Amino acid sequence: MTAERVQGGGRRRAYDPARRERIARAAIAVIAKHGVADLTHRKVAAEAGVPLGSTTYHFATLDDLLELALLRATQDNVAQVERWAAGLGGYPDIPSALADLVLESVTTQRDETIVGYALYTAALHRPSLRSASEAWDAELTRIFVGCTDETTGQLIAVAVCGLLVQLSLSESVPSREWLRSLFAKALAS
Amino acid sequence: MTAERVQGGGRRRAYDPARRERIARAAIAVIAKHGVADLTHRKVAAEAGVPLGSTTYHFATLDDLLELALLRATQDNVAQVERWAAGLGGYPDIPSALADLVLESVTTQRDETIVGYALYTAALHRPSLRSASEAWDAELTRIFVGCTDETTGQLIAVAVCGLLVQLSLSESVPSREWLRSLFAKALAS
Amino acid sequence: MTAERVQGGGRRRAYDPARRERIARAAIAVIAKHGVADLTHRKVAAEAGVPLGSTTYHFATLDDLLELALLRATQDNVAQVERWAAGLGGYPDIPSALADLVLESVTTQRDETIVGYALYTAALHRPSLRSASEAWDAELTRIFVGCTDETTGQLIAVAVCGLLVQLSLSESVPSREWLRSLFAKALAS
Amino acid sequence: MTAERVQGGGRRRAYDPARRERIARAAIAVIAKHGVADLTHRKVAAEAGVPLGSTTYHFATLDDLLELALLRATQDNVAQVERWAAGLGGYPDIPSALADLVLESVTTQRDETIVGYALYTAALHRPSLRSASEAWDAELTRIFVGCTDETTGQLIAVAVCGLLVQLSLSESVPSREWLRSLFAKALAS
DNA sequence: GATGAATGAGAATTCATTCAT
DNA sequence: TATGAATGAATTCTCATTCAT
Numbered sequence: 001m002t003a004e005r006v007q008g009g010g011r012r013r014a015y016d017p018a019r020r021e022r023i024a025r026a027a028i029a030v031i032a033k034h035g036v037a038d039l040t041h042r043k044v045a046a047e048a049g050v051p052l053g054s055t056t057y058h059f060a061t062l063d064d065l066l067e068l069a070l071l072r073a074t075q076d077n078v079a080q081v082e083r084w085a086a087g088l089g090g091y092p093d094i095p096s097a098l099a100d101l102v103l104e105s106v107t108t109q110r111d112e113t114i115v116g117y118a119l120y121t122a123a124l125h126r127p128s129l130r131s132a133s134e135a136w137d138a139e140l141t142r143i144f145v146g147c148t149d150e151t152t153g154q155l156i157a158v159a160v161c162g163l164l165v166q167l168s169l170s171e172s173v174p175s176r177e178w179l180r181s182l183f184a185k186a187l188a189s
Numbered sequence: 190m191t192a193e194r195v196q197g198g199g200r201r202r203a204y205d206p207a208r209r210e211r212i213a214r215a216a217i218a219v220i221a222k223h224g225v226a227d228l229t230h231r232k233v234a235a236e237a238g239v240p241l242g243s244t245t246y247h248f249a250t251l252d253d254l255l256e257l258a259l260l261r262a263t264q265d266n267v268a269q270v271e272r273w274a275a276g277l278g279g280y281p282d283i284p285s286a287l288a289d290l291v292l293e294s295v296t297t298q299r300d301e302t303i304v305g306y307a308l309y310t311a312a313l314h315r316p317s318l319r320s321a322s323e324a325w326d327a328e329l330t331r332i333f334v335g336c337t338d339e340t341t342g343q344l345i346a347v348a349v350c351g352l353l354v355q356l357s358l359s360e361s362v363p364s365r366e367w368l369r370s371l372f373a374k375a376l377a378s
Numbered sequence: 379m380t381a382e383r384v385q386g387g388g389r390r391r392a393y394d395p396a397r398r399e400r401i402a403r404a405a406i407a408v409i410a411k412h413g414v415a416d417l418t419h420r421k422v423a424a425e426a427g428v429p430l431g432s433t434t435y436h437f438a439t440l441d442d443l444l445e446l447a448l449l450r451a452t453q454d455n456v457a458q459v460e461r462w463a464a465g466l467g468g469y470p471d472i473p474s475a476l477a478d479l480v481l482e483s484v485t486t487q488r489d490e491t492i493v494g495y496a497l498y499t500a501a502l503h504r505p506s507l508r509s510a511s512e513a514w515d516a517e518l519t520r521i522f523v524g525c526t527d528e529t530t531g532q533l534i535a536v537a538v539c540g541l542l543v544q545l546s547l548s549e550s551v552p553s554r555e556w557l558r559s560l561f562a563k564a565l566a567s
Numbered sequence: 568m569t570a571e572r573v574q575g576g577g578r579r580r581a582y583d584p585a586r587r588e589r590i591a592r593a594a595i596a597v598i599a600k601h602g603v604a605d606l607t608h609r610k611v612a613a614e615a616g617v618p619l620g621s622t623t624y625h626f627a628t629l630d631d632l633l634e635l636a637l638l639r640a641t642q643d644n645v646a647q648v649e650r651w652a653a654g655l656g657g658y659p660d661i662p663s664a665l666a667d668l669v670l671e672s673v674t675t676q677r678d679e680t681i682v683g684y685a686l687y688t689a690a691l692h693r694p695s696l697r698s699a700s701e702a703w704d705a706e707l708t709r710i711f712v713g714c715t716d717e718t719t720g721q722l723i724a725v726a727v728c729g730l731l732v733q734l735s736l737s738e739s740v741p742s743r744e745w746l747r748s749l750f751a752k753a754l755a756s
Numbered sequence: 757g758a759t760g761a762a763t764g765a766g767a768a769t770t771c772a773t774t775c776a777t
Numbered sequence: 778t779a780t781g782a783a784t785g786a787a788t789t790c791t792c793a794t795t796c797a798t
């Protein structure tokens with residue numbers, strides 16, 4: 001048929017990339033504040049300070065927005081852990097370093113952490129989010145393995161994941177010493 | 190409000206004392222299938238084979254239903270882990286036993302596991318779910334500590350949590366050997 | 379929340395700036411016909427000839443709609459009384475004029491009158507309607523005081539109010555002569 | 568047909584008359600507090616301290632309950648005004664006496680007054696309430712006419728009605744002096 | 757006689773999405 | 778290109794009423 005026009009290159013039009021990113025950031029804030037289930041165009045528009053139509057203009061569907069928001073949240077987290085690993089050079093006490101990483105994740109990086117774990121739950125029923133969450137797991141495991149060895153790194157990766165999941169819920173912050181002793185145990189071979 | 194209302198229930202079934210529990214079980218199935226965000230009265234009613242009004246009669250709000258569903262899911266999980274611990278007596282190889290526990294959780298107990306972790310995410314924004322999720326954490330930690338020692342038990346608890354969160358997402362099941370080596374590492378002191 | 383939703387509006391009509399007012403007018407008609415208690419989005423939408431979603435788009439809550447409807451009804455009534463007062467110039471017989479005003483209110487202006495008094499009852503339990511009802515009282519009193527004197531005007535205001543409340547209920551219309559004699563009494567000082 | 572049994576006398580079964588009255592009183596309280604539109608079996612049952620089923624057992628429909636509640640409210644009001652008229656004997660100052668009546672109606676008798684006027688609005692769209700509201704009007708007019716004369720009594724009746732309608736809304740209570748002067752004007756012939 | 761579990765009808769409201777402007 | 782008015786599908790929740798117990 002002639003009705004369907006397929007023209008132009010394969011490149012997706014970028015529209016206003018800055019605004020698109022700003023909306024994604026606003027979505028992270030909304031998810032951290034209200035949860036994935038309460039992510040709506042209206043809340044995101046209000047948070048980002050853009051008109052309602054702008055959110056649907058830059059993201060064809062709400063799932064598209066969710067996808068980018070969660071991708072950004074996990075990328076931030078990976079960047080945070082990579083900075084941490086880079087600073088590890090003259091830091092022979094890995095258990096203490098891991099304790100600090102966890103503490104940072106549940107304090108200054110709390111929003112990104114919460115949104116990251118919201119990803120797991122959401123991805124369970126949304127295939128489009130799978131690749132982002134699997135990539136996140138893989139990246140973190142890769143970094144921890146790089147600091148230690150294959151098995152230890154994997155153990156640390158799941159332990160950190162479990163800790164962050166549980167600590168996200170808690171109002172209180174665990175003691176550095178307790179965290180350190182836990183990781184010391186994991187590294188004691 | 191009153192005028193023009195000619196309605197009211199016919200009656201199909203007789204008094205059914207188990208109905209409340211049945212609805213809660215149906216909610217677990219719905220959450221496992223569709224996620225917390227898609228838990229609706231309609232889906233639960235269809236799953237439980239009860240009329241729509243029945244779900245709102247027995248649970249004044251959807252949060253009330255969520256609360257019982259998640260309580261039951263975590264209680265089931267704790268019972269499973271307690272059976273596992275009880276069977277541990279003549280089982281000197283704890284790493285292998287833990288590997289089996291994890292494998293069981295992501296296969297035959299998959300629904301309860303998925304719903305349990307959906308709890309964490311949901312509890313983040315619903316204070317009424319906090320106590321159930323915290324109780325779950327505490328119970329599992331208690332059991333694992335009982336099998337080993339204080340620090341090791343806590344490490345295993347967070348590692349199991351992290352593993353299950355990550356494995357829930359995966360279509361594939363990890364090898365028993367890989368899981369065993371991970372736990373062997375955690376127990377190697 | 380997002381998954382499985384494939385919905386969204388087709389679009390029938392173009393931008394209609396008068397729609398908000400039209401919905402408010404339809405609400406007045408519905409209240410006159412069914413009472414405040416039976417004011418529903420559905421009835422208003424049917425009366426106004428707009429889709430259901432349009433009523434909730436233009437009025438976030440039913441109370442918002444009620445507020446504008448009652449404001450318009452009382453404004454109409456004040457305008458009616460003001461026209462009446464303006465035509466009073468060469469009309470030395472105020473009792474007869476008042477009788478005509480009351481008769482007009484329960485015949486050609488019956489809807490607005492009924493809706494106005496529905497306001498009082500509704501305002502009793504809805505603070506957002508208070509200002510409109512108090513403004514109405516004050517306006518009418520002001521006009522009647524302007525035609526007579528302070529005390530007489532106030533007496534007429536409450537007598538007219540009481541009459542209209544009682545006559546709204548009645549199927550029959552009182553005689554002009556009876557009304558005239560009542561007001562003659564009030565003005566006989 | 569034989570299926571329809573019409574047995575027993577014409578007398579309606581009384582069940583438990585005390586409870587029936589208690590429920591009607593509770594309904595008055597609910598209407599005063601929430602308005603006619605929010606009169607529900609549940610609220611009445613809670614207010615009366617009886618089980619939910621009791622309200623539907625004693626009143627076949629909600630409209631039946633509304634009917635008795637409003638009848639009682641207006642009967643109370645008529646009784647109040649009759650006591651007032653009876654005490655008028657050695658009370659030559661009728662304007663002051665009327666002021667006191669109005670003040671009592673909006674203070675100690677406030678609930679019954681509010682419910683009485685809710686009657687007007689409700690009766691507008693519910694034929695079953697018409698007779699009670701018309702009887703109320705007639706009774707009050709009869710009493711006021713008995714204290715004065717035909718026309719004056721009718722004027723007072725509508726003025727009192729208008730005053731109470733307007734004062735029900737107001738948080739503040741008018742001064743006795745202002746009320747007295749208003750009635751003095753009405754009686755000054 | 758009395759109770760309350762059960763049910764279906766319908767209420768308000770929210771919101772993703774479309775599309776005229 | 779960008780906006781927001783418009784729409785309809787679906788949601789939670791309420792509640793009069795019925796009827797088994």
